[in-house]
Amino acid sequence: MTKLSDLGPPIEGKPHEGEADGDRFYLCEVCGQAVDKRDLRQVMWHEQPGHEPLELETAAKVLVFPRRK
Numbered sequence: 001m002t003k004l005s006d007l008g009p010p011i012e013g014k015p016h017e018g019e020a021d022g023d024r025f026y027l028c029e030v031c032g033q034a035v036d037k038r039d040l041r042q043v044m045w046h047e048q049p050g051h052e053p054l055e056l057e058t059a060a061k062v063l064v065f066p067r068r069k
């Protein structure tokens with residue numbers, strides 16, 4: 001199973017205008033895993049046809065984004 005850290009360092013995405021804070025996750029239609037749209041590594045992985053879920057590591061760095069006003 002591929003680990004999130006195997007995909008390299010985090011690649012921070014930018015939210016679209018009008019996107020609510022609770023809209024940052026979606027369920028992958030292929031594997032059913034929750035995908036954090038703020039991390040482009042995860043988004044690109046889940047765009048591959050026939051992929052398996054990523055192994056999320058407890059030691060993975062959590063990205064903290066400032067709240068939008």
